[in-house]
Amino acid sequence: MSEHILVVEDDPTVRSFIEEYLGSQGYRMSGARDGTTMRHIFGKQDVDLVILDLMLPGEDGLELAREIRSESDVPIIMVTGRADIVDRVVGLEIGADDYIPKPFEARELLARVRSVLRRSQRSGNLHHEMKAGQNTATFAGWRLDMGRRQLYAPAGEEIKLTSAEFDLLAAFISNPDKVLSRDRLLDLVYGREMFPFERSIDVLVMRLRGKIEEDRANPIFIKTVRGSGYVFTPEVKIQ
Template sequence: MNSDARILVVDDEPVTRECLTSYFETEGFQVFEAETAEQAESVLSEHTIDVVLLDIRLPGKDGLTLTRELRVHTEVGIILVTGRQDEVDRIIGLECGADEYVTKPFNPREILARTKNLVRRVRHCTEAKPTDALPNSFKTFERWKLNLDRRQLVDDQQQTTQLTEGEFQLLSTLMNHAGQIMSREQILEQIRNREWVPSDRTVDVLIGRLRRKLGDDPAQPKTILTVHGAGYLFTPKPAELS
């Protein structure tokens, strides 16, 4: 099933790189390797890659800088690999547009599950055509349509805005619980494949990114409200569009 899925493992530790490469090749993926950001850029310029497994701490250009640069011009899936103590870097990585993160020491099965899910999302975005949309594959709110197949927001002028995996999962969760105040913990429990601790700012970061894409003024938001001491409230009433 994964015979044509291509991933790029970027890590300057040979043991980690070899471990991930061997594991994913066994699972049927086509795997490319790089030990620096510069090598990764070379691979990406020559091959179509679905998902990049990217270590944050690299010699020379770091993983955060590469994430930011990639997100400007590509929708390749990005999973950051971080240390347990790298919470600040993890948050910055999400702000830069990474889709997911895993922490070392990691469970290969966990990374495999996240990668498979992300490959499917990337393929939907890059291969789907407007005529491919199935009935009920859209949900609407205010002036927006959310394309559930392609992970895109479409405004009333038919302009599309691509969402990362994290943004898509968060918006879907908020829409499914419209009119309900959801705490950070409740939101994180609904978002698949995310580790969290009580101090985790993942939700806050993703909320900020969603507000920017929705044009929701963070100083006076109307779509996603902050309920101080409680969580967040999605105010529109979504509807399915067939």
């Protein structure tokens, strides 16, 4: 069955254009003009990707992205007519997987949709491969269940990770005490496919630090190596 894409866009002309174009490419499409309609669709159907406009009446796209990410790791592509880089950073901090400014060409949107869905599919395949081995990695009291893609804090509570955050942590755990450049991390996390902009890895590292570091402004696990990249410092044991 083809992937199901939900377009959350208050402009009916833009929403119809995206639905018709991506629908002609073989995707199953649903449209929502606001958060209420979006929730209704989520409650009735599985969604594989959300294309989410930033500037919505009432609840804006950032609020809805926070809500989606608190409940699901479904991929999100944020769309906006504003080109402010702050919006891009905030969107990625919340957990968006990609970001495309208006106006955009249909072919660019399609390329980004395909890229995000491929990354999501690759992440799912990696999940099944890891599950077969039932590997568990531990570091400084933390436990990462590779098979179930679940992270547990030293006190035992589960810490929710998006697919990208899990892939980044898995990349660090697989390369402890090695300086990984941003380009190398892009390879490991995104597979060198299309990514939002050059600060993607920095924002993703900041998100992951916010979940595993006591003080993400003074990290002890994920250290910045100025001019080179990042290094994961704790001792890692894999069972």
